[in-house]
Amino acid sequence: MEIIHDIASIKQAIKKARQAGHTIGLVPTMGYLHEGHLSLLRQARADNQLVILSIFVNPLQFGVGEDYEEYPRDLTGDAAQAEKTGCHIIFAPTVKEMYPQGYNTFVDVEKLTDGLCGASRPGHFRGVTTVVAKLFNIVTPDRAYFGQKDAQQALVIQKMARDLNMDLDVIIMPIIREDDGQAMSSRNAYLSHEERKAAPILNHTLIQAASQIQTGERDATTIRAQIFQAISAEPLAAIDYISIVDATDLTDVIKIKGPTLIALAVRFGKTRLIDNIIVEV
């Protein structure tokens, strides 16, 4: 496995792969890999002849006062894990390589980014779509893989690719969870022992809500109130948002019908965790 830090060299590698007629799978990440990321890499390996893992903690998608500086980084550990999945190349550019002096071009997906994390983190999705557009243009993947844990991000990227006529498949893979149900996340590393013990309340509450819907409850306000109550009972948890939305366009749902996304963002101390579930009605 090769680790490449500059755009010219990765383009060279891509060109060679294309000349050999190889298909290319891209897994864009911010590194500090966990089983969620590895599941994307394994799928990419199964689908493509060349697998590229990008690792870039993208300053553009962090707001003022967010955790850009503290975001955990471990390229050596990541490389060891990635290699075991059969990944061929890690592309780990510097900030200066991605955003040279005078950088000024941005990609926005409107509407889909208004609610959920878009409302709590202004500018976040502009950062995500801009860096992913750049990575798509650099790597020219046939397929790119994203996790369902960042449900809104996955939809926003699919929408960007479709709207801008980008020639690739954006593939969304299921959430991978710890044994206690907690969704895998690089940010779990921030949690204190007590916070980590309390965090699975997100997953448990989501499962409970889904089962209530499956047994007949259709009123989003009722479901939302029950989630609110359950999470509020945990003293370490501070709710950022509870959203019950159409799973395809993220518009608010009043009467639950069709594929529905229940998405949460909850703070444990300084750590903001997200989780979600899709219910098919």
Added chain:
Amino acid sequence: MEIIHDIASIKQAIKKARQAGHTIGLVPTMGYLHEGHLSLLRQARADNQLVILSIFVNPLQFGVGEDYEEYPRDLTGDAAQAEKTGCHIIFAPTVKEMYPQGYNTFVDVEKLTDGLCGASRPGHFRGVTTVVAKLFNIVTPDRAYFGQKDAQQALVIQKMARDLNMDLDVIIMPIIREDDGQAMSSRNAYLSHEERKAAPILNHTLIQAASQIQTGERDATTIRAQIFQAISAEPLAAIDYISIVDATDLTDVIKIKGPTLIALAVRFGKTRLIDNIIVEV
């Protein structure tokens, strides 16, 4: 020469050309071709094995009260002219094909779009960069050709391509003029006989300004005042802007030095004309 109206078919044609190892040149236009456009097509033909002319009057780059509805259209005439240059394919999509219901993704180049036409036409360049990003993704050209007449547009597109790591050369070709010096423009068709007779004052004033700079004048305020005076003397002309800027980053110039762009936008009746000259000092 083939005329293609849908994205799936043009992608098919592109794929075939790529399989044959052909290079692709794209000339993006809004149609109603004149010698300026034809000069781009001829250059594209000289540089590439497949030449694609796109014709799309892009609603996104017209503001409220601008001339989107009236913009002249003549696909039959355009096709006859394009064919003579050796163009292979005209891609003339419908608005619905380019912006299907729910379209919501936009590309912005900041700073470079603040002044000149960006200041007079808010949202204009967002429309331009968005449609050109889409055309680049659909056609995947090796080279794309733009005219120096839209000096700011050409720089903005070069900047977008560089910032977003788009893999093509954006080539800027010289302004083509009528015998009386008037820059070729599809919008010249709007002018009354009297307005058309008066319009070359733009070119004449620009030449005069350039020659003053070449003979030693370095004060932008002085040059600007002289241009203002010369054009104001024409009763049919109403000045929108006179800009003297650094030709690479479009920042205002006080003491003229290095490659300098003098750019004008002037209304004749309801018609807004632009023209410019670059002076190397």
